[in-house]
Amino acid sequence: MVCGLTSCLGSGAAGGLFSSAVQFFAATQCLVGETWPKDSVLQNGSRYDFIIVGAGTAGSALAARLSEVANFSVLLLEAGGDPPIEAIIPAFRETLKASSVDWNFTSVENNITSQALKRGIEQQPRGKMLGGTGSLNHMVYARGFPSDYHEWASIAGETWNWTNVLKYFMKTEHMTDTNIVNNPELMVYHGRGGAIEVSGTNEVMFSIKKFLQAFEELGFKTVPDMTYPNSIGAGCFSHTIRNGERDSSLRALLNNANSTSLHILKDAFVTKIIIENGTAIGIEAVKDDKKFLFYADREVILSAGTFNTPKLLMLSGVGPSEHLRSLGIDVVADLPVGSNLHDHVMVLAFLVADNGTCVSDEAENSMEAIKYLYDRTGFLAKADNMAAYLPLSSSEPTVPEFALYPTCIPQFSPFRSGCLTLGLNEDLCTELHNLNQEYELVTIAAVLLKPKSRGKVELNSINPFDDPLIYAGTFSEEQDLDHFPRLIKMAWSIADTNYFRSKNARVIKPWVEACSNLTESAWIKCMSRAMVTSAWHSVGTAAMGTVVDGDLKVLGINGLRVVDASVMPKIIRGNTNAPVVMIAEIAADLIKEHYSVSRTGTNLNNMTIGNLTASSMPNISQPNINLADVIENNDMINSSLIEVEITNVEIITTTDRQSDIDDTVNVA
Ligand SMILES: Cc1cc2nc3c(=O)[nH]c(=O)nc-3n(C[C@H](O)[C@H](O)[C@H](O)COP(=O)(O)OP(=O)(O)OC[C@H]3O[C@@H](n4cnc5c(N)ncnc54)[C@H](O)[C@@H]3O)c2cc1C
Structure with missing residues (x-):
């Protein structure tokens, strides 16, 4: 391909980020790219052993693993198409939110929580493309902790105990993080030679170094491996990045899958599971405005994610009978589909500090594009993320209950658009934007990792193209809110550490009308209730133990499984992508064993x-x-x-x- 302006122009989501965007994308379309799996040519009504709905984090891994078996035929249907180039370049991850490759879900307004967010609702981005949310996420590699899986095992059986899931985490992993690979004590828990690269380096951004020092002053231990099961503290995450490009179950597994047994249909929207006499026998889908039927001789497997999997089950008659009947849907199995929705919840704390606090010599350097294209290094190749994990009490020092994720935002940053994408309302974003014209901003996301609150997903209507109703249920249990005064004060205390004090860091309390004239702890609770938002890790809507069994089979229906984040009975204490890949790996082995x-x-x-x-x-x-x-x-x-x-x-x-x-x- 000739790499000239006209032949290589991109059509991705991030256009206009740099003044030189056109030239940059012209170049990257040639130099950064991927050959995505092609659409198969299929006969309407054709039959497969397995039909998988959704080529996201789970579906991509599962389809690839099942297609390893030469005489299995697998059909994988995905509602979205190929990922844009921004899904490959790590630094462009933010531009994928609220774009055409995002389902753009939101929660239902409840008039109580998130009232300082735009329209009183939480944004719920989810990837609608090959790779699903794994093509849009922040690439942080986390697993949760042993006690999370002890809990799963007590609900769903020993398949899900820590010893077993660890084997599967290690199976998929190719650990190259230099902080970890040279440490045999850490490497006991990591894999080499697996499909997905987990990388990292000790060359972290200036501001990350300063945050780590600050947390040390506050009494946190600096840890080299945020997944280490035996101690917690503050540290940098490893990321699923290979050679400066996003790695994922799509790129590492599906793209290398056996193309003879695997058939892929993109832009194919599955509208219903066909269930006859208690057995799932196929699916209905719409592609190019035409309806198709495909049949499964062995199983239909739903990997459509925490919001769309329960929607499809309910549209097909599997769900709470009362809700289904209210919509005139015949009940095939009365199960608590859609309930048990839960998520890590996040409240932002803010500091302002003198210019030069963040020392962002990287982001605005026009050489970055050239550096990236030359050898996949520099700012564009990275997703620097760090956190400090906190236990609930000193009696459980190795089990984090909360996390603080700090970010330093240099003066004059394009903060406003990110602020709006996050869902904060116009007034708040304007207030913060104005502050950023004068100061550098430090945001610290305070996250509750083990919420007790529960929400639910319901059908909006019987129209399969309507988004599901997402009742987030945030702070439905008051105890969840009670943690925030301690957490936010801990976040604020960064301002009192040496470096940030030397930069005149101080706490900013954004104006939330409903919270004026309150004492400090009461203000924090009020502000937290008003500003709380999802940390994008929703799980649990087709949970093991209530909707599916320990083998992920839907209770009371033959030939139907769920394999995605919705089967988690309880959320794990960490980001959810690697655990979803692990679920898919285990599911693949369960299925192979079953047959x-x-x-x-x-x-x-x-x-x-x-x-x-x-x-x-x-x-x-x-x-x-x-x-x-x-x-x-x-x-x-x-x-x-x-x-x-x-x-x-x-x-x-x-x-x-x-x-x-x-x-x-x-x-x-
Ligand atoms: C903004 C954001 C950042 C995140 N960052 C991280 C991170 O840094 N680290 C981490 O570990 N986790 C992260 N996560 C969470 C993690 O990415 C998800 O938990 C994980 O990707 C969920 O995988 P899944 O297979 O359950 O669903 P998905 O990956 O969402 O897959 C579902 C797939 O099904 C398709 N689909 C849905 N309905 C239909 C239908 N009717 N017909 C056909 N196809 C359909 C969708 O288009 C999608 O491709 C993040 C999430 C978000 C939203």
Whole structure:
């Protein structure tokens, strides 16, 4: 391709960011790019073993893993199209929100919380494109903590215990963060050679260094690995970035999937699951204004995310009977679909400080574009994020309950547009924008990681193209709000640390009319109630234990699973993308096992069965061997003695032999 202005002009979401935007995009369209999976040519009414709805974080990983099995046929439908170039360049992540690749969901106004946000509602961005929200998110790599998964295991069974989920986190991971790879104590918990790169460096931005010093002065330990399960503190996150470009389950897994068994349909909006006699047999979809039916011989799998998965279930008759009947929908299964919605909740604290506090020598340097195009380095290649984790009390020092995420905003930043995208109202954004003309701003997002409050998702109507109603339920439990005076005061105390004091940092209390004339703690609670917003990690609307079982099968319906963030019974203490990939990896193995296919990466050479080792088994080194054959041909099987290790070996499939495996072995 000739890289000239006319041939390479982009049509992405971020146009106009730099004065030299046109030239920059002209160049990047040639130099930064990806060959996305092509649309398949499909017959209306065709049949597949598996139909997956949604090519987001979970759907992309799951489709890729299932397509590893040569004789599985998989159809993956995605409502959006190819991601724009801004979904590749890390520094442009903010421009994807409120763009055409965002579903642009919002919560329903409740007249109580978020009243200082525009229209009294919380913004709920979600990716509508290949890769879903994984193509739009901030690329922070987090997992939650062991106690999160102890909780899951107590609800949904031992598949979800920490020891097991850790294996799956490590399976997908290719850790290259220099803060971690050289530390054997940390590397015990990380994988190398997995599909998704998790990178990082100790060359952090100036302001991040200053925040880390500030948190140290406030008594936080600086930790080299924010996912380390044995201690918490303040530190920089690792990110899913490979060579200065976003990495994701789309780019690392789906883009490399087996194209013969996998069929992908983009811009295909699934409107209903077809359920007959208690079995999901297919889906209805609309593409290019035409209706299509596709049939699943084995399973329909919903990976449409926390808001769209419950919507599809309810449109198909699976949900709370009263709500469905009120809309005239025939009830197929009466389940609490849509309830248990919860999210990390976020309130911003603000400081102002002298110019030069943030020392942003990076963002406005026009050399940055050239640097990026030359070797994928510099500001554009990064997503510097840090946080300080706080426990609820000193008796649980390794379990964070809250997080503080600081950001330094240089004078004259294009803060206003980000402020509005976040959902703050015009007056607040104008007030903060005006302050930023005079000072540098420090925002500290105070986040509650384990809220007790619950909301729900309901149908707006029976029209599948209507957005679902999202009742956020924020602070429906008053105890959640009670934490904020302590949290916000902790955030404010950054102003009293050496560096920020030397820059004359001081607290700014934005004007919230309803909160005037209150004492400090009362003001913080009032302001928090008024300014609270989602931290974009909604989960739980088709939860394990109530809507799906521990194998992610929808209760009472055959051939229907949910594999995405909505199955989390309780939110984990951290960002949710890697946990969703982990859920998809486990789901893929559960499905392969269910249909008697050996797990991905089962290394038969590392296996012992009874007193036989792999090498002593006559046929073990032969190609085309599979776990089911090995088991069937040995009468010395002791299920507890099977050891499996993860490496890349070819998958061989056997079908219809489920009972052989299910009844006799328990693959660890
Ligand atoms: C702004 C933002 C920043 C975030 N930052 C981070 C971060 O830094 N780190 C982190 O760990 N997590 C982050 N998250 C959260 C994380 O990205 C999500 O939890 C995760 O991507 C959810 O994955 P999912 O598979 O459940 O849903 P999604 O990735 O949203 O996938 C759902 C897919 O289904 C498609 N779909 C929906 N309905 C239909 C339909 N009817 N027909 C066909 N297709 C359909 C959608 O278009 C989408 O592609 C962030 C989230 C947001 C919103």
